[in-house]
Amino acid sequence: MRTTLLAIPDHPRRAARLLSSGFWLYLVGALAQAQGFQAPPPLSDAARHLVETTPGLQVLAAGDRAVAFFGKPMARAGDPETSVQLWWAANAAAFGVEGLETRELRRTDLGLGEFSVFAYEQLIDGVPVENSAVRLLVRTDAGGSCVTLATAHLAPAGRPAPARLDRAVARAVARAAPRGQRLEKWTEAREVLLMRSFDPRFAQPVRCFKTQGWNLSAPEMESYSFYVDATTGALVHVQDEIDHLGTDGSVTGFSTPSDTPDGPLNPPVSTALAHLEIRIAGGGSRDFVYTDANGDYSIDAAGQNLVASLTGPYLTVEDHANPSVVLSLRQRPTSPDFVFNPTPDEATTAQVNAFVVANKVVDFYLQHHPSLEATFAANNVLVQVNSPGVCHNLGGQDGLERVYLYGSGGGCANAAYSSAITHEFSHYVHDLLGIWPGGSGGIAFAEGYADCVSFLLFDSPFMAHDMSCTPDDYTRNPELHPVDFDNLQWNAPPTTTCAVGSSASPHYWGQLLSGVWWDTKLALQAGPLGPVAGRDRSIYLFTAWSLVTTGISSQPGLNPQSYAMVPFNLIEVLSLDDDNGDLSDGTPNQSSIEAAFGAHGMTPDDVPNHAVYLRGEVNGDGRVDISDAVVLLNILFGGGSVPAPTPCDRADTNSDGVVNIADATYLLNHLFSGGPPPAYPYPEAAPYVTTSACP
Secondary structure: OOOEOOOOOOOHHHHHHHHHOOHHHHHHHHHOOOOOOOOOOOOOHHHHHHHHOOOOOEEEEEOOEEEEEEEEEEEEEOOHHHHHHHHHHHHOOOOOOOOOEEEEEEEEEEOOOOEEEEEEEEEEOOEEEEOOEEEEEEEEEOOEEEEEEEEEEOOOOOOOOOOOOOHHHHHHHHHHOOOHHHOOEEOOOEEEEEOOOOOHHHOOOEEEEEEEEEEOOOOOOEEEEEEEEOOOOOEEEEEEOOOOHHHHOOOOOOOOOOOOOOEOOEOOOOOOOOOOEEEEOOOOOOOEEEOOOOOOOOOOOOOOOEEEOOEOOOEEEEEOOOOOOOOOEEEOOOOOOOOOOOOOOHHHHHHHHHHHHHHHHHHHHHOOOHHHHHHHHOOOEEEEEEEOOOOOOEOOOOOOOEEEEEOOEOOEOOOOOHHHHHHHHHHHHHHHOOOOOOHHHHHHHHHHHHHHHHHHHHOOOOEOOOOOOOOOOOOEOOOOOOOOOOOOOOOOOOOOOOOOOOOOOHHHHOHHHHHHHHHHHHHHHHOOOHHHHHHHHHHHHHHHHHHHOOHHHHOOOOOOOOOOOOOHHHHHHHHHHOOOOOHHHOOOOHHHHHHHHHOOOOOHHHOOEEEEEOOOOOOOOOOOOHHHHHHHHHHHHOOOOOOOOOOHHHOOOOOOOOOOHHHHHHHHHHHHHOOOOOOOOOOOOEEEEEOEOOO
8 A cells, every 4th residue: 555644734723723713614514515435346245254353354355356365364273274174164255256166276385384375276167267266375383274365366256158159160260260270280179268357357257168279380380279259159369379589589598507508618518317217118107217316216127228218207308300319218227327418419408408407497396395296297298499490489388288499590599508498497387387377468477487487596687698699698687677666667778789679578577576586585695594595595485476376466457468566476475484374573584575575666555455444433433423523633633543443544534545634524514414425435344445644
């Protein structure tokens, strides 16, 4: 919220003399002409009940819908599962969706189990609502478990029109579309509900058949998802599933020793390959092991041949441009040391780089949250190197679960090096974890998120170092080119002379998100934790936040095309840094975290604060009458103060953001002269945003 200063008369005695004269009646008459305040619809009874029965609990709302509850412990129980069950049993309707139907996607234990995140998607009559999300953050300590943060991005109540179209017809509509005519392969159409808005007030879903087509032929690969209205047959939405970063000159990354591409100044060196499959040749489906973090393995082969491939539990590498290159090696157990790429060249170095770096990204999450291993293992992704095209990379694709990395050409190095691989693989990760609900509108969030992983993983704010252009150039660096939440520059110069395209792009805006997390790392390192523990804490908070946040949809009402982060994300991070489930007494690293967010124009005051109160009830007796006007006048001119509980918005009867004499006259005018009523919430108490400061 934005705090508004009170307008108190310069001379209290002069104000008192005016009140004792006929000037009081003059004020009442003048204010009688004031127009009434049109109140927004109240929050659901369930939301009001949750807030009223949890003292100090804060709620973030969009219109008549609550989208987040936070700040105080909820649903205390002996373990996380019971806490979540109790929360749902008591608060299933708190988000304002009648008959809410959800499906649990996963439970993820963070760190050593002090937090657990329960993730859900919304269903309507059993059909999944795309881009929906519910997250419950549970904290567990010696006293048991409690829900400390509940957020949701949901479609409103109601049933979309029934399907009248045949699935085959829907796919034919997609194939006939201009972009569909070029595609060679197609998935079967499946029924989904498409929610196209970040703002829950305008998120009524459309029943669609979704089908995806792709063309992997040179010179340019294409992949699109088509959403066909299942009732009318109209093509509702086309989603480009390939991340064409070249238009902005944002492709970069390496896994060779330094932060530059493969070349004479940065030649490949021997690197341990973790998470690599060693299989007995001709063996059964279970005759294999994976290498450990040092690249070591142990297998009972009994003299049989072994096969080592650039595949593992989380990903598989393939080479598009060189299909004849051997990716598997056979050796007898008497000589068990495999060497990939013994005589390096661009193609084979790209293969090893992709395998090493992509697995580092997985370990980036697993080091703090090992329970995520099953999620990554269930979605073995294909990482393709030396793909057709130059100077830009391709990101993860829904359904195909594939990451593309381009070969060299057009003035750019081969994209299979650290930050480019990390950036592109991270797009797959945020899709896999459901971090970014909202469709194409939140590209800035997605680009900033992918940069964050690279910056924190490699401890460097440079994106695409020496990718192209001149030596020591780069495409993005939020430390040198910070982006501010309040001053997004739509027409600012490109980040560097080597960047392609204008700064009015999701890659430029994404530096808001990456800059916040880079500054969070620096602030934690500069504090009591020190350089090593501070960086480790920043990685823990970022990866944990990845499992909690619903992205920019966590604070509706902002332009998703430009905002890569929203102030409410600060509340999410503080909730994870908290050590007792109560934000009102601070968190261990709150000053460092708030300093990092504040450097980019985001503070707790930017988060709308909602509290349960009755406007006009100044004296705290639960009703509105003349005694409230008397108490208000005493507060303004007699040295009194607003009784607990706050907020002081109770005294701002005309809702102009200022508590002054006009509020007393406004209230008296309503009570005795038929004037307009106090602004919402009135005539009953309800959760509502607070904006007025106390006298």
